[in-house]
Amino acid sequence: MKAIELTAPRLDAFRAATVATPEPQRGEVLIRLRAASLNFVDVAVASGNYPGPSFPFIPVVDGAGEIVGIGDGVSRLGVNDRVTAHAKPRWIGGRPRPYETTQMRGLTLPGSLAEYVALPANAVVPMPAHLSFEAAATLPIAATTAWNAIRAADVGPGSVVVLLGTGGVSIFTLQLAKAAGATVVITSSSDEKLERAKALGADHLINYRSTPAWDAKVLELTNGLGADLIVETGGAATFARSINAAASGGTVFVIGFVTGTEATANLLPIIVKALKVVGNNTGSVSDLHDAARAIAAARIEPVIDTVYSQDQAAEAYAHMAAGGRHFGKLAFALSW
Numbered sequence: 001m002k003a004i005e006l007t008a009p010r011l012d013a014f015r016a017a018t019v020a021t022p023e024p025q026r027g028e029v030l031i032r033l034r035a036a037s038l039n040f041v042d043v044a045v046a047s048g049n050y051p052g053p054s055f056p057f058i059p060v061v062d063g064a065g066e067i068v069g070i071g072d073g074v075s076r077l078g079v080n081d082r083v084t085a086h087a088k089p090r091w092i093g094g095r096p097r098p099y100e101t102t103q104m105r106g107l108t109l110p111g112s113l114a115e116y117v118a119l120p121a122n123a124v125v126p127m128p129a130h131l132s133f134e135a136a137a138t139l140p141i142a143a144t145t146a147w148n149a150i151r152a153a154d155v156g157p158g159s160v161v162v163l164l165g166t167g168g169v170s171i172f173t174l175q176l177a178k179a180a181g182a183t184v185v186i187t188s189s190s191d192e193k194l195e196r197a198k199a200l201g202a203d204h205l206i207n208y209r210s211t212p213a214w215d216a217k218v219l220e221l222t223n224g225l226g227a228d229l230i231v232e233t234g235g236a237a238t239f240a241r242s243i244n245a246a247a248s249g250g251t252v253f254v255i256g257f258v259t260g261t262e263a264t265a266n267l268l269p270i271i272v273k274a275l276k277v278v279g280n281n282t283g284s285v286s287d288l289h290d291a292a293r294a295i296a297a298a299r300i301e302p303v304i305d306t307v308y309s310q311d312q313a314a315e316a317y318a319h320m321a322a323g324g325r326h327f328g329k330l331a332f333a334l335s336w
């Protein structure tokens, strides 16, 4: 089969390759991949900033396609089913153990820039019917994480949710939070992106460049109470402000490190406000099922900034690595 390989930890070290087409083993399905989508983690892997890959390998974690082959013992899925593939095929549900989280597609397992992939049937999830392959390919990491954030804080009508930046996870959380009836505050470096977030339902917009003390603005907007959920995608530069912006009993959902991984914060507000500082490692196949169900029910349309072809991998990676140039997701339409 045809594939794109990454040959070295560099954002431009892609090459077209022909590799063996996988055969679905017992309990597996063979998927003809039709689309893929990029996440921040793909850039971290390709930059040599994420442990695990052995070069060359087929990159890009997230993908979607149709089932074209079935191994023995698979009854839940059939040929022609349209599915999206979970990032960590061994993590079906519950609390993750190392055995379940160390194997990841586009890292230690073949990724999505390929014609086919064979995966355990238990690790693939039917696509919401209203989505294109490109849209469905954006779900495994970003939508699952957004869904877990909503669930961690029990977000519902009246909840206040703060989102940092307008990347893939933030925009999915915006859409799910609005579907749940929450009030959403979103920050961005760009007024134009803030307007796009408003069109998706964001209630309050803060430009974190012109208003660096965005945490004070969140407190002002909430009459001093703070937010019930802050999705901490920023990391080093934002963590302390997220703690400050949280309401008593609120949840700071710690997932990202776009500004670095080393943060310092005053512990007192965490103690005094009895905050829940919750880490998250994407989620399980079961979490992806729940996210897909919510997206289907609310008819959420994933927001895709740009669709690339597989031959434009270096361009797509450079787009994401630039940081701040995209709104929502970057995707690949695969056509060999």
Ligand SMILES: NC(=O)c1ccc[n+]([C@@H]2O[C@H](COP(=O)([O-])OP(=O)(O)OC[C@H]3O[C@@H](n4cnc5c(N)ncnc54)[C@H](OP(=O)(O)O)[C@@H]3O)[C@@H](O)[C@H]2O)c1
Pocket (backbone or CB within 6 Å): 039, 040, 041, 141, 142, 145, 164, 165, 166, 167, 168, 169, 170, 187, 188, 189, 190, 193, 208, 233, 234, 237, 238, 254, 255, 256, 257, 258, 259, 280, 281, 282, 283, 320, 323, 324, 325, 326, 328
């Ligand atoms: N642990 C998990 O479960 C998990 C799952 C998914 C993602 N993540 C992590 O979460 C982070 C975001 O992921 P993503 O896929 O949404 O990334 P992304 O699409 O690349 O979005 C990153 C966004 O961060 C914003 N940003 C940059 N500097 C900022 C700052 N100082 N303050 C506030 N926002 C800032 C930018 O928004 P503007 O352009 O609007 O300024 C940028 O578009 C990454 O670190 C990723 O690795 C973790």
